[in-house]
Amino acid sequence: MPNPAAATLPEGGKRDKETMKGKKTQSDYDALGMAPVEEEYFTDLVKAKQLAFKANKVKTRYTNTYRLESHNKFRDYLVRDRAQAILTNKLQQDKYDGVSSPSLCASISEEILKAVKELDFDRYKYVVSVLIVEKAGQAMNVASRWVWDAQRDTWVSAKYETETFIALALVMACYYD
Numbered sequence: 001m002p003n004p005a006a007a008t009l010p011e012g013g014k015r016d017k018e019t020m021k022g023k024k025t026q027s028d029y030d031a032l033g034m035a036p037v038e039e040e041y042f043t044d045l046v047k048a049k050q051l052a053f054k055a056n057k058v059k060t061r062y063t064n065t066y067r068l069e070s071h072n073k074f075r076d077y078l079v080r081d082r083a084q085a086i087l088t089n090k091l092q093q094d095k096y097d098g099v100s101s102p103s104l105c106a107s108i109s110e111e112i113l114k115a116v117k118e119l120d121f122d123r124y125k126y127v128v129s130v131l132i133v134e135k136a137g138q139a140m141n142v143a144s145r146w147v148w149d150a151q152r153d154t155w156v157s158a159k160y161e162t163e164t165f166i167a168l169a170l171v172m173a174c175y176y177d
Contacts, residue, residue, distance in 0.1 A: 070122040074173045076156045082115045083158035083169045096134045096165035105130040112169055127172040134165050142168065149175060 090108050109128040116126055133140055146153075152175035160167040 068177055070124070070152075070175070072120060072122040074121045074124055074154055074175075075119075076154060078119055079116055079156045079171055079173075080158055082119070083112050083156065083171060084160070086111050086115060087158055087160040087167055087169055091160050091162065091165075091167055094162070094165075096132070096162075098134070101132045105132055108167075108169065112171060116171060116173075121173070123175055123177060124173045125176055127170075127174070129170045129172075131168045131170075132165055133168075135163070140166075142170075144170070144172070146172065146174075 086108060109130040112130070113126055113128045131142065153173065155170060155172045158169045
């Protein structure tokens with residue numbers, strides 16, 4: 001059975017303007033049995049969500065300051081005092097417990113980080129690490145390795161010791177511009 005659509009095509013299989021005049025062409029929507037989606041079909045709720053999404057994507061632009069130094073420089077003695085006070089308050093009455101030590105380390109490090117951020121040093125990011133080790137007559141070495149700017153980056157340690165354990169808090173302050 002011959003294809004009626006093929007009969008309307010001129011030689012070479014291409015449609016030109018002359019053969020298209022006066023003939024209704026079938027669109028993709030008609031072939032699929034669908035109506036084209038138009039903007040009028042969107043509800044007001046969808047439009048409102050789209051506008052809210054676009055409004056949230058607006059980025060704040062800042063101009064370059066070209067300054068390399070911090071206005072409020074990191075003062076290690078303040079951080080050391082705060083970290084030491086937090087370690088003392090949290091661990092004063094505690095005995096070493098291997099099961100609860102990881103969660104205790106996490107809560108102490110979060111508290112120290114919060115206290116350091118309250119000091120509002122300008123242009124620093126912080127890493128706080130707390131280590132609690134049972135005293136069992138062993139030696140211990142703690143080491144860290146970083147890509148470090150010796151002029152601007154710094155670190156502070158605080159230590160608390162009882163009969164059953166040693167707690168060590170390290171606060172690394174990394175300068176960013």
